[in-house]
Amino acid sequence: MPDTPVIRSARAEDAGAIDGVIRAAFAATAHGYQGEADLVRMIEADGDALVSLVADAGGAIAGHVLFSRMYGEADGAALSAAGLAPVAVSPDRQGRGIGDALIRAGLDALRDRGVAMSFVLGHAAYYPRFGYSPELGARFASPFAGPHFMAMMLDSGAAWPQGGRADYAPAFGRLGQDL
Numbered sequence: 351m352p353d354t355p356v357i358r359s360a361r362a363e364d365a366g367a368i369d370g371v372i373r374a375a376f377a378a379t380a381h382g383y384q385g386e387a388d389l390v391r392m393i394e395a396d397g398d399a400l401v402s403l404v405a406d407a408g409g410a411i412a413g414h415v416l417f418s419r420m421y422g423e424a425d426g427a428a429l430s431a432a433g434l435a436p437v438a439v440s441p442d443r444q445g446r447g448i449g450d451a452l453i454r455a456g457l458d459a460l461r462d463r464g465v466a467m468s469f470v471l472g473h474a475a476y477y478p479r480f481g482y483s484p485e486l487g488a489r490f491a492s493p494f495a496g497p498h499f500m501a502m503m504l505d506s507g508a509a510w511p512q513g514g515r516a517d518y519a520p521a522f523g524r525l526g527q528d529l
């Protein structure tokens with residue numbers, strides 16, 4: 351298909367288009383836009399962005415996903431983990447696998463970087479297909495702990511930690527204060 355997007359790393363000149371996609375995608379949700387584009391900028395400014403990918407449809411940005419550094423510990427050792435948030439696809443292009451492709455490419459990029467785990471706070475009906483598990487998430491203390499807090503080992507054969515603590519990057523705590 352001519353407009354099948356290519357998944358590639360975000361570049362500095364994509365910033366405005368990424369902002370637009372995030373605002374449009376979240377504005378169309380039940381919760382409305384809650385500053386997710388500002389969150390992306392704060393995470394990047396702090397140096398906590400690990401993987402930032404766009405879906406490039408012939409030069410138009412159709413979607414974006416960010417994975418950011420997390421802090422904490424797993425079985426007493428420093429946590430090696432990336433949090434998935436936010437992911438956004440233009441409302442007029444949703445439901446065609448773009449979000450799926452962005453998330454899978456992002457998880458592969460994290461594997462290439464040797465990151466051990468990923469966490470997400472999101473819909474229990476969507477994220478398990480990528481390998482995220484509420485059971486693994488429940489082993490970690492977090493301000494977001496609950497049924498929507500999920501985790502996965504990026505090496506699917508790796509043993510699960512018994513427990514630990516998983517904190518999102520500091521920018522998440524500033525969301526709503528700096529806006």
Ligand SMILES: CC(C)(COP(=O)(O)OP(=O)(O)OC[C@H]1O[C@@H](n2cnc3c(N)ncnc32)[C@H](O)[C@@H]1OP(=O)(O)O)[C@@H](O)C(=O)NCCC(=O)NCCS
Binds near residue numbers: 437438440446
């Ligand atoms: C979530 C989102 C990125 C998915 O992108 P997409 O390209 O539409 O997704 P895909 O085409 O790859 O997958 C579609 C699947 O996602 C599911 N889905 C989409 N949004 C969902 C939601 N809020 N809750 C549960 N499932 C959802 C669809 O039901 C569909 O499931 P199916 O494959 O079983 O039919 C996109 O819908 C979006 O931008 N939503 C607004 C922003 C948002 O809520 N982001 C997630 C929180 S960070």
